[in-house]
Amino acid sequence: MNFNYxxxxxxxxxxxFISHLDTLxxxxxxxxxxxxxxxxxxGMRPKPILSLAMPLGVGVEGEDEICDFSLQQRAPLQELxxxxxRELPQGMELKSVGPTFDRSKSAARVESxxxxxxxxxPLEVESEIGAERESTPEESLIPTLEDAIDGxxxxxxxxxxxxxxxxxxxxxxxxxxxxxxxxxxxxxTFDMEVTAEGTARPEEIVMALxxxxxxxxxxVRIVRTGIKIKEEEQARAPRYGGRPRGGRxxx
Amino acid sequence: MTETLExxxxxxxxxxxxxxxxxxxxxxxxxKREFSLRVVLSYPDVYEIGTANQAVQIIYSxxxxxxxxxxxxxxxxxxxxxxxxREAGVPLFALESWEPVARADLWGFTLQHELTYTNILEMLxxxxxxxxxxxxxxxxxxxxxxxxxxxxxxxxxxxxxxLIIGDGEVTVPEVLKVCEEAxxxxxxxxxxxxxxxxxTKLTISRRELLERLSRLEGxxxxxxxxxxxxxxxxxxxxxxxxxxxxIPSMAAVHDRATVEIMRGCTRGCRFCMxxxxxxxxxxxxxxxxxxxxxxxxxxxxxxxxxxxxxSTTDYSGIKEALTSLAQSQPRLTVSLPSLRxxxxxxxxxxxxxxxxxxxxxxxxxxxxxxxxAINKQVTRDEIEDAVAEAFGCGCTxxxxxxxxxxxxxxxxxxxxxxxxxxxARRVGRQFAASPGRVQINVSISSFVPKAHTPFxxxxxxxxEELAAKQxxxxxxxxxxxxxLSLHDLDPSLVEGAIARGGDGTAAAIEAAWRAGxxxxxxxxxxxxxxxxxxxxxxxxxxxxxxTRSFAVxxxxxxxxxxxxxxxxxxxxEKEKAERGEATPDCRWGECADCGVCEGAIEMxxxxx
Numbered sequence: 001m002n003f004n005y006x007x008x009x010x011x012x013x014x015x016x017f018i019s020h021l022d023t024l025x026x027x028x029x030x031x032x033x034x035x036x037x038x039x040x041x042x043g044m045r046p047k048p049i050l051s052l053a054m055p056l057g058v059g060v061e062g063e064d065e066i067c068d069f070s071l072q073q074r075a076p077l078q079e080l081x082x083x084x085x086r087e088l089p090q091g092m093e094l095k096s097v098g099p100t101f102d103r104s105k106s107a108a109r110v111e112s113x114x115x116x117x118x119x120x121x122p123l124e125v126e127s128e129i130g131a132e133r134e135s136t137p138e139e140s141l142i143p144t145l146e147d148a149i150d151g152x153x154x155x156x157x158x159x160x161x162x163x164x165x166x167x168x169x170x171x172x173x174x175x176x177x178x179x180x181x182x183x184x185x186x187x188x189t190f191d192m193e194v195t196a197e198g199t200a201r202p203e204e205i206v207m208a209l210x211x212x213x214x215x216x217x218x219x220v221r222i223v224r225t226g227i228k229i230k231e232e233e234q235a236r237a238p239r240y241g242g243r244p245r246g247g248r249x250x251x
Numbered sequence: 252m253t254e255t256l257e258x259x260x261x262x263x264x265x266x267x268x269x270x271x272x273x274x275x276x277x278x279x280x281x282x283k284r285e286f287s288l289r290v291v292l293s294y295p296d297v298y299e300i301g302t303a304n305q306a307v308q309i310i311y312s313x314x315x316x317x318x319x320x321x322x323x324x325x326x327x328x329x330x331x332x333x334x335x336x337r338e339a340g341v342p343l344f345a346l347e348s349w350e351p352v353a354r355a356d357l358w359g360f361t362l363q364h365e366l367t368y369t370n371i372l373e374m375l376x377x378x379x380x381x382x383x384x385x386x387x388x389x390x391x392x393x394x395x396x397x398x399x400x401x402x403x404x405x406x407x408x409x410x411x412x413x414l415i416i417g418d419g420e421v422t423v424p425e426v427l428k429v430c431e432e433a434x435x436x437x438x439x440x441x442x443x444x445x446x447x448x449x450x451t452k453l454t455i456s457r458r459e460l461l462e463r464l465s466r467l468e469g470x471x472x473x474x475x476x477x478x479x480x481x482x483x484x485x486x487x488x489x490x491x492x493x494x495x496x497x498i499p500s501m502a503a504v505h506d507r508a509t510v511e512i513m514r515g516c517t518r519g520c521r522f523c524m525x526x527x528x529x530x531x532x533x534x535x536x537x538x539x540x541x542x543x544x545x546x547x548x549x550x551x552x553x554x555x556x557x558x559x560x561x562s563t564t565d566y567s568g569i570k571e572a573l574t575s576l577a578q579s580q581p582r583l584t585v586s587l588p589s590l591r592x593x594x595x596x597x598x599x600x601x602x603x604x605x606x607x608x609x610x611x612x613x614x615x616x617x618x619x620x621x622x623x624a625i626n627k628q629v630t631r632d633e634i635e636d637a638v639a640e641a642f643g644c645g646c647t648x649x650x651x652x653x654x655x656x657x658x659x660x661x662x663x664x665x666x667x668x669x670x671x672x673x674x675a676r677r678v679g680r681q682f683a684a685s686p687g688r689v690q691i692n693v694s695i696s697s698f699v700p701k702a703h704t705p706f707x708x709x710x711x712x713x714x715e716e717l718a719a720k721q722x723x724x725x726x727x728x729x730x731x732x733x734x735l736s737l738h739d740l741d742p743s744l745v746e747g748a749i750a751r752g753g754d755g756t757a758a759a760i761e762a763a764w765r766a767g768x769x770x771x772x773x774x775x776x777x778x779x780x781x782x783x784x785x786x787x788x789x790x791x792x793x794x795x796x797x798t799r800s801f802a803v804x805x806x807x808x809x810x811x812x813x814x815x816x817x818x819x820x821x822x823x824e825k826e827k828a829e830r831g832e833a834t835p836d837c838r839w840g841e842c843a844d845c846g847v848c849e850g851a852i853e854m855x856x857x858x859x
Contacts, residue, residue, distance in 0.1 A: 014261075015500075017270035022501040029498060029552030030278070059265055087552075089500045090276025 015091025020055040030087035039070035053106035114225040151212035176200040271501040272298035275346030286321035295370035301326040312493035323347040343378035362400035366771040403702035406756035408473035417481035507555035516561035517838040524701035537568035564596035567858040609648035617667025642683040656712035697743040705824035710800035747797030753808035762788035817846035
């Protein structure tokens with residue numbers, strides 16, 4: 001029998017440059033080093049059961065990422081957390097770990113994710129204010145951003161052209177990101193819906209804002225602040241016989 | 252200042268391919284707050300190649316866990332990154348601290364093969380450290396190198412302040428001691444000879460320090476040394492196994508735990524540089540091997556362990572070790588590199604849990620006569636039996652490695668390669684579960700004579716000769732179920748031109764690098780014309796250098812490096828090769844009197 005766990009971690013600073021696949025192997029190895037045995041998939045080439053709710057692009061930071069994994073035995077949580085936190089590369093930090101009784105993977109139930117982006121404008125905008133030493137270049141962008149965000153939020157649809165090797169595609173990003181909010185420090189934040197048909201990309205939101213602003217905005221730092229997972233209906237539904245996957249609920 | 256460098260590096264990482272190569276911070280990497288010396292260790296290739304190298308891991312662990320000094324790492328940035336660094340004025344930085352490598356006290360490179368040499372220049376240049384040792388000043392790090400290719404240090408001598416000849420495990424602690432004595436650190440002033448200040452300062456001149464280093468065994472200081480003897484570690488020390496090692500945060504060429512089970516090889520193959528250089532054989536006790544594998548797997552989380560040596564199945568405790576590992580680590584995949592062509596050895600694979608589709612065997616030469624001449628003591632029957640065993644064990648592919656251009660080679664020897672490949676196919680079809688799926692991959696490389704081997708006097712074949720042999724094979728090799736791959740001649744010739752070079756070769760390497768050579772071991776990045784320009788700069792050609800033979804009584808450029816193997820023994824071996832006479836393996840046969848065993852330095856076999 002397997003015991004299912006959910007791990008929440010952050011991946012910030014230099015660790016943002018670790019790719020999705022490498023993040024997976026870092027987590028697998030870290031878990032192996034804790035001494036608790038990972039459960040393996042069935043089949044010709046058994047693989048450790050471990051998945052991430054949503055891949056994070058190279059260079060994007062994640063403040064609250066979700067990883068599902070299964071162990072062969074129940075692990076004392078405090079001990080698991082203690083050992084695991086020692087085994088992650090610099091910049092990847094364990095936030096919490098605990099059992100989960102959901103029947104499906106988090107990856108299948110991502111509803112939306114939050115982003116925070118810090119932007120830089122074109123050089124001219126920065127240097128204008130640079131002389132005063134009062135506000136940072138980021139703050140100097142605020143008036144420009146306010147207008148752009150107004151434009152974005154009021155638009156009914158925003159169609160952008162997504163470049164793909166198979167042929168470019170038009171996407172209405174407004175479907176996924178309804179509104180953008182300005183932060184006090186000049187950063188922006190928004191929630192991005194993830195649907196069965198797809199989602200937007202943070203860079204595309206910046207692209208749209210650049211169009212509204214009339215100047216080229218460049219993301220300096222992209223942070224995914226969290227991932228919202230849809231609660232499982234089955235888990236709450238009444239159940240006859242059997243136990244939820246993952247064993248007994250803790251008392 | 253550091254913060255600006257950090258910011259600049261980060262902005263470069265936003266733009267380059269595989270930025271995880273440059274981030275450091277891996278589990279197992281070491282950051283020291285207080286240290287006597289800052290050392291940077293480098294493998295002159297890209298991160299994912301360099302990080303799998305055991306030499307760096309061993310010395311890294313030795314310095315960080317067994318000394319007061321701090322070892323960091325730096326690998327060669329991929330061309331996209333080095334271009335971006337130059338453009339932004341970012342110097343080569345060490346992975347652990349992101350501080351410039353140029354500020355280290357010592358900077359060491361491992362020399363694994365000649366085609367990494369231009370990357371050394373690239374790294375020195377990126378770091379802003381003068382390329383030539385004689386142009387470096389008091390503020391520059393002492394740049395050193397070690398590894399198998401340091402056995403002939405001359406082609407790169409100009410670039411290094413000193414070279415480590417032989418086992419670094421015995422030399423590095425001595426070097427650190429001498430350097431520590433010559434420096435004082437900020438507060439911790441147990442030396443009254445100099446003023447205390449921030450960072451470390453030399454209390455003696457660079458020259459004086461090099462003089463002191465040159466007095467150590469196994470240290471070659473190009474500017475000072477006359478004759479240097481190879482340093483040898485008499486026994487493989489358990490404590491020096493890099494159990495706690497750096498676990499790369501991105502996929503490397505080998506992601507596995509490697510335990511060296513034996514250093515040296517008794518086979519005495521006359522073409523083999525490592526077999527002649529790393530004498531005598533020193534085996535690690537079986538219990539040490541098993542304990543090291545268990546500890547390393549636990550410490551790293553790797554699913555695979557490799558028992559490494561030059562000829563793993565010669566290790567006298569191999570059966571015991573494999574049996575015990577299969578019991579204690581049922582989940583672990585154990586891999587055995589460098590299998591001897593021997594059915595017994597292949598049966599051993601049954602003891603590893605590894606299901607393998609292919610197996611590699613290296614008969615090296617096509618005929619018995621030539622195998623005797625190169626002292627590769629494998630008979631035709633053994634080859635066929637080994638192939639039969641491999642297919643019988645469920646392999647579907649057997650890879651066969653051969654060399655062309657070996658001394659004394661004739662057309663018959665080349666024909667022999669075709670005969671062996673055909674015989675392997677026949678045997679494979681006979682023993683494999685599905686004869687139709689049998690695949691024989693024949694890989695042909697060109698022989699490159701190396702210093703300190705019995706073939707050190709012989710020139711390489713000319714390009715024309717090698718090309719003729721290759722086209723003969725291409726023409727005559729049957730195609731059904733046999734795949735022939737021929738190594739490019741260009742990189743082999745360049746390797747040959749450097750391997751037995753002298754001090755003058757350094758200028759050719761430098762000129763080649765200036766003409767755009769770099770990452771020469773990567774076929775898609777190898778630029779032959781850059782090397783042609785390089786050797787033209789010293790008034791020579793690649794081929795003239797590679798094919799040069801030396802008279803047996805001539806002075807060789809590397810005569811000042813005493814490998815502990817008698818030159819007379821090598822000469823004897825050369826003459827025996829010419830007569831087609833084999834020399835028995837000294838593990839079982841009588842001592843061939845190579846001269847290496849002396850005092851504590853002797854063959855150490857765990858199961859007699």
